[in-house]
Amino acid sequence: EDQVTQSPEALRLQEGESSSLNCSYTVSGLRGLFWYRQDPGKGPEFLFTLYSAGEEKEKERLKATLTKKESFLHITAPKPEDSATYLCAVQEGADGLTFGKGTHLIIQP
Amino acid sequence: EPEVTQTPSHQVTQMGQEVILRCVPISNHLYFYWYRQILGQKVEFLVSFYNNEISEKSEIFDDQFSVERPDGSNFTLKIRSTKLEDSAMYFCASRQGGTGELFFGEGSRLTVL
Numbered sequence: 001e002d003q004v005t006q007s008p009e010a011l012r013l014q015e016g017e018s019s020s021l022n023c024s025y026t027v028s029g030l031r032g033l034f035w036y037r038q039d040p041g042k043g044p045e046f047l048f049t050l051y052s053a054g055e056e057k058e059k060e061r062l063k064a065t066l067t068k069k070e071s072f073l074h075i076t077a078p079k080p081e082d083s084a085t086y087l088c089a090v091q092e093g094a095d096g097l098t099f100g101k102g103t104h105l106i107i108q109p
Numbered sequence: 110e111p112e113v114t115q116t117p118s119h120q121v122t123q124m125g126q127e128v129i130l131r132c133v134p135i136s137n138h139l140y141f142y143w144y145r146q147i148l149g150q151k152v153e154f155l156v157s158f159y160n161n162e163i164s165e166k167s168e169i170f171d172d173q174f175s176v177e178r179p180d181g182s183n184f185t186l187k188i189r190s191t192k193l194e195d196s197a198m199y200f201c202a203s204r205q206g207g208t209g210e211l212f213f214g215e216g217s218r219l220t221v222l
Binding site for chain 1: 113140142144150151152153154157159164165167198200207208209210211212213214215216218
């Protein structure tokens with residue numbers, strides 16, 4: 001069973017059409033939940049780290065929230081340049097991050 | 110803005126050959142990592158390195174893999190005898206502390222023929 005599940009796998013939106021991406025996790029001792037953006041052929045670009053339920057962080061059109069079982073990445077009025085794969089990852093007891101498969105987001109002009 | 114740099118960006122090698130991938134982490138960071146991403150699949154943790162020793166490794170990181178910090182700036186991943194299934198993008202990452210922001214490099218694409 002995957003520890004990190006992201007949905008939907010793919011999402012196509014019109015420019016300006018707000019939506020949310022979901023990341024559900026099943027780890028016992030969460031040390032941090034991470035959101036990254038990944039463009040094709042590139043490394044993951046750090047967006048946010050959340051540490052405890054109820055925490056929220058914002059950056060431009062993106063807002064990340066965390067509950068005890070899931071995290072949401074809200075995208076408000078997206079632009080075509082927001083098109084990318086968005087990755088969620090969790091850090092449990094030890095060092096390494098466990099990643100989800102990502103949500104492939106396409107914003108159409 | 111400081112960044113993690115990786116070389117080479119792309120390496121093609123024959124099965125059975127040794128490969129060394131190089132990384133320069135962000136200068137004040139103390140924790141170093143290697144991850145890999147097979148084409149179309151998720152990013153997978155390989156190994157973490159702190160205080161000149163491995164602190165954690167995954168099942169993927171078998172005896173064919175090794176890491177080293179040969180000097181004060183470089184962090185390397187060696188694959189002793191490459192297999193076809195080692196073809197992937199390898200990402201180096203670094204962070205200042207044991208938790209918190211983890212920054213990735215742009216990756217080294219390894220193609221094993």
